Amino acid sequence: MKRTGAQVIWECLVREGVDVVFGYPGGTILPAYDAMLDYPIHHVLVRHEQGGTHMADGYARASGRVGVMFATSGPGATNTVTGLATAMMDSSPVVCITGQVTSSLIGLDAFQETDITGVTLPVTKHNYLVTRPEDIARTIREAFFIARTGRPGPVLVDITKDAQQKDTDFDWDAAAPGLPGYRPDLHALPEEYERALALIRSAKRPVILAGRGVLQAGAMRAVQEFAEKTNTPVAMTLLGIGSLPASHPLNLGMMGMHGEAWVNHAIQQADLLLAFGMRFDDRVTGNVKTYAPHARKIHIEIDPSEVNKIVKVDVALIGDLCDVLQELSPRIKACDHAEWLAHINEIKGDSAVRDIQNLPDTGHLYAAHVINDLWRCTKGEALICTDVGQHQMWTAQYYKHDRPFNFITSGGLGTMGFGLPAAIGAKFARPDAEVWTISGDGGFQMTQAELATAAQEGIKVNVAIINNGYLGMVRQWQEFFYDKRYAATPMKSPDFVKIAEAHGLTGIRVTQRSEVADAIRTAQETEGTVVIDFRVEKEDAVYPMVPAGADLHNMIRRPLPQNVMVESGADAEWDISVK
């Protein structure tokens, strides 16, 4: 059938099952916007293309479906870059469609011309420039296919204005992806399985490292079964949270820079690491030279380029985690590892006294209180997004998820401003979910304009601002490593209650611990988006902390009341006194 290029875009999106897109119009994408009105897809007008791209990302992470963002050429397109880089680092399937100047003007510095395929080359899984209407259908089909298969990631499709305007024959079936060089479907060799099995059978102190790949592969059940059968404890990366219920006895909790002490110790003492869909980020390993020195390592990964990138492994099993575990599990005998688990429990004991119950109840409000109360009031079932900073780490530590896909955070890029738009995107993906973003006072202001998007759309996400008057995580580094010289971290913020009210939304301020639960309940019961400004202790720090580049077992621990304690290994290079 005859269609304009612009119509072909929507014909394809409808067939890809897209029901909502996020975007912001402009000159070169106008033909697509005009055609949009005739198709059954809801468009969310965002307030900034960065926010829109995070929404598409949040939508994707909450649902596993591809999130779609539209932007115009030039400034519209460049505004998506941070969102694309965020999605790229966390392997999130996003398709971003941008308008481009008319093909005859390309390369002539036309008004609002930017070489966006050049700009986004390193921050997309793949990208396209389309100059002919007859290429649009195939390109969009390929973009969706690439975005969601293999190791997912963002794909940008840049379409010239004339390609949108011209007519073409639209034939969906004839436009099937033709990607001879794209191989999302990799698999390991039989001898690799044999070597992995031998290592698993002989291990005495194994630990599973569960990353986002577990969620991406939908392998939660398979991982749980493997862990239970072999009684192997499971440590989570930040993005792996939710891959095993927090209440599961084999779930150790989060590893890495702000992981719990016993988790990092378990990794350092392990004799076998089973890395499931994770990539040994430096925030997870600390000093690579001293990382898990006693452990053999098995890496199960869909992306071969991750193998031996940071940590050299003994065996790599390339492929879909479900497939690999299906191959492995039946060939392993059940074992109990009782001694190992008992040992971990022992190291755990010491840490229990440092948890939030022991934060001094001086009437002051601590972020940990807020997050703990939020966890209780939402029965641990809310879909929680975060921004980036101290509040993000406290959320990872204190909000315990028993369900997968309920924790959305920018891990790899650490993008401030991610929380609110991601929450809006997630709400569109799962309208029935109770969605919260826990944001810092700093990061919230980076994309707070998206409150207007939530208000215009009439959707409900709740915003908990952990307001400490500082760029807290940076302040913490200054406290520990820069002699408390607080350069450019104290931050004066607007009245967030009034900001909410200015958008026609509800704002609540909380300064006492006793008010926290009530405020949360009010937010839950109020129609529309609610912003709660939690005025928390200003100079609290996230513990434990492995300083950047330090050994993983060498953590700065939460000071006990009247008793400052820094845990250090025998070969500690760090000597940090925390007052």
Added chain:
Amino acid sequence: MAPHTFVAYVEDKPGVLNRVASLFRRRSFNIESLTVGHTDQPGVSRMTIVVDTDEFGARRVEANLYKLVNVLRVDDVTSQPTVERDLALIKVTARNGKRAEIMQLVDVYRARIVDVTNDSLVVEITGTEDKIESLVDILRPFGIIEMVRTGVVSMRRGAQAVSANPPLVAAMIPEAALN
């Protein structure tokens, strides 16, 4: 660290060379030489890439190249019997009766003179990098006016077209891509 030679078959589409070059820059792999040309198959180009790296680095180069959607196939031919050739054109000063002397040297290297003027010669030489470098050294005292080299191209010896799949990337390569 040692030079590793990769042969990559890529889709002949706009921007593919940029994707490959950008990958090497982004991942801090040091390209010593990169050549591209058509193959006998329409739509498929062939690159010979020489990278200075270690064994782990070589595996990463390969895996990262495979991640590019437009890359069809990658072979690390470093440790395989190959024919490697580089081509150079060297313009040398040939004044004061030096011409005969130069022509003699060129003969020894089985190179050719492809242009002659009153006071210069253009020498064409094909061979391994070593051989070319050695001729360049010999010609330098005469005065090199200009030089151009193509970079290394490489091909496996024998009837076999390409090596077996590297174990890490045990993917099925669609028959359509290469036959």
